[in-house]
Every structure is written in C-alpha cells, then in structure tokens.
Amino acid sequence: MQYLKDLQDGEINQLLTLGEDLKAQLQDFERQEIVTKASFVEGLRAILQSHLHQTRLVLPIELRPRSVAETFYALENLIKTYIAVEQATMATLPMRAEMILNDQYSYKALVDDLVEANALAIAERKNILPKTREEGESKYTLEQINEVLHQSNEYAGVGSFANALEAIEQLERMIADFDKYHILVIDRPTIQNNKAFAFFRLNRLNEALHCIDKLLANYEDFALGHHTRAEILDALVRYEEAIESMDQAIALENTPDKVAFRESLLKKISG
Structure with missing residues (x-):
C-alpha cells in the first residue's frame, strides 16, 4: 500500500x-x-x-x-x-x-x-x-466480481483446477475493467498465487513459475507466494532453489507446514 x-x-x-x-x-x-x-x-x-x-x-x-x-x-x-x-x-x-x-x-x-x-x-x-480514473461505470459490479472469486475458490477446493483457472482469468478481466473506473480493494496477491497454483496442479509448470515470479516481483513479502514457488520448483526438480524459496517463506511466516515442506526438500537432496 x-x-x-x-x-x-x-x-x-x-x-x-x-x-x-x-x-x-x-x-x-x-x-x-x-x-x-x-x-x-x-x-x-x-x-x-x-x-x-x-x-x-x-x-x-x-x-x-x-x-x-x-x-x-x-x-x-x-x-x-x-x-x-x-x-x-x-x-x-x-x-x-x-x-x-x-x-x-x-x-x-x-x-x-x-x-x-x-x-x-x-x-x-x-x-x-x-x-x-476514467469517467463512467464498469460493466461489472463488486458483487459479480466477488461471486467469480468465490467460484474460483470453490473449484480449487474440489480439485477442479481447469475450471478454477478459467474463473481466475475471467476474474482478471473483470478486475481490469473495474479498475478503469473505481478503486477496487481485493486480495490481488492471493488471486495471482491461486492462478500460479492452478497452473502447477495442471502440470503447466513453466507457466506456473512465470506467474509466481511475476507476483513476487511486486509482492516480495508475500509468504504464501514463496511457498507456492517452492512447490513449483520442487516439481521441476530444482530442489536447491526450492529450499531458498522456502527459507524466504519461513522468514516471513514461520509455520509448521512450511518447516515440514522444507525438511522434505532437504531429504530429496540428501537422498
């Protein structure tokens, strides 16, 4: 802010x-x-x-x-x-x-x-x-934006990541239009992280990494983003980089799940 x-x-x-x-x-x-x-x-x-x-x-x-x-x-x-x-x-x-x-x-x-x-x-x-801001009104209301946000989370919650990704991309278009006319308070880092995670779960790993790197370039103190990046790098068998990302995540937000994931990465390196 x-x-x-x-x-x-x-x-x-x-x-x-x-x-x-x-x-x-x-x-x-x-x-x-x-x-x-x-x-x-x-x-x-x-x-x-x-x-x-x-x-x-x-x-x-x-x-x-x-x-x-x-x-x-x-x-x-x-x-x-x-x-x-x-x-x-x-x-x-x-x-x-x-x-x-x-x-x-x-x-x-x-x-x-x-x-x-x-x-x-x-x-x-x-x-x-x-x-x-431009004069006029967005094609979308705040309620519609929040509804699509909710849908994207619902899809992800049941493992339907293709639908979640589609909803997030629709959400991005809605936000872009709304931003022309109004100041929108919405959790943009989490939306972008969810998009990267959807790419990851769909095994579109290069797109996932590009998406999360773009996020962290703007929100470097976003712990969840560093955790997601580590998961993507793990899938790419880039364990040392994954550990570096987890170190950043833990430095920002030390939680048991982050520590456990870091330990699992260390085991992969040590064999």
Whole structure:
C-alpha cells in the first residue's frame, strides 16, 4: 500500500500503522495458540452478527481476555467503517470468513483489505487521490466480481483446477475493467498465487513459475507466494532453489507446514 503512504496524510498513516499493529498482535496470539484460525473466524462472525442486529459485540469466551478483546474491538471498528463505505461488503465478509477456514484467505489479507478500504475513503473525502480514473461505470459490479472469486475458490477446493483457472482469468478481466473506473480493494496477491497454483496442479509448470515470479516481483513479502514457488520448483526438480524459496517463506511466516515442506526438500537432496 505504498501509494497510500505516498499521500503523506497523517490520518491515513495512523490507520496504516494500526493495521500493521493489528496483524502483529494477531500473529503473536496465533503463535501463543491464544487465537486459532477457527476462533478468529468465530470472532469475525460475532462482529458481523453484532452489526447486522445492531447489538453490542459479545465475543466468544476464548476471545475475552483483555488484550485479545481489544484487538477484536479494533477490528470491529475497521469492519463497521468498511461496511459504511461499501454496503456490498456485508455480503462478502461471510464468504471471506469461509475462505479463511479453508486456507484460501488469511487474517492478514483481511486486515490489509479493511485498512486499504478505510484509507481510500479518507483519501476520497479529502480529495487527495491522483485523478487517474476514467469517467463512467464498469460493466461489472463488486458483487459479480466477488461471486467469480468465490467460484474460483470453490473449484480449487474440489480439485477442479481447469475450471478454477478459467474463473481466475475471467476474474482478471473483470478486475481490469473495474479498475478503469473505481478503486477496487481485493486480495490481488492471493488471486495471482491461486492462478500460479492452478497452473502447477495442471502440470503447466513453466507457466506456473512465470506467474509466481511475476507476483513476487511486486509482492516480495508475500509468504504464501514463496511457498507456492517452492512447490513449483520442487516439481521441476530444482530442489536447491526450492529450499531458498522456502527459507524466504519461513522468514516471513514461520509455520509448521512450511518447516515440514522444507525438511522434505532437504531429504530429496540428501537422498
């Protein structure tokens, strides 16, 4: 979100800092096993129910320790502002919760999307965004874009990677059109990663590697992308490079599955 930092607005910078703090807190809670993926989603659903019924937020018991609760209250404020900016997000957030449970999305990506949407609302209110958009309307709505995104994830979830790839390519065309007229907050790195992974699962390895390299050229701190790159290089029998990619992934996000995959690569080298 460098383009938002470049606006050099104090209110926006404060929001960006809040987002980084939230992600760090959630990562720390996850590391200590205070907050799990499932409990995070339960907290997210509680926030959505509170907003839907206009009631006070009641968090699940495991999320009520003070430091954890304060983090979720901050998340609640971001979500409420996000929904106020774009009502259609009320329908997409439950879908994102399911995607988190299915490892197709992450709390980090969610926080980034919330922060970006809120920061853009501030920038538009202050009229400090560069004038780069065309006049008119996109052929596609936010709801249609999110529906195709959901379809692509559904296809991947059942192993139908040819259909997933087709849906992602349709999604890319829709996003390109929408971008001409509006600022779209969507998890672009994960979409590109999913495209590379679909190529990989279809054994189109050179296309997969090209796709993931293009992604990492723009998002070098995207841990999942480095992990996917390692899987592609593994399939190409380029084990040393695969280990280098896993080292980068682990440096960014140290999780048991990443460590286990790195160890499996080492075994292949050692014979």
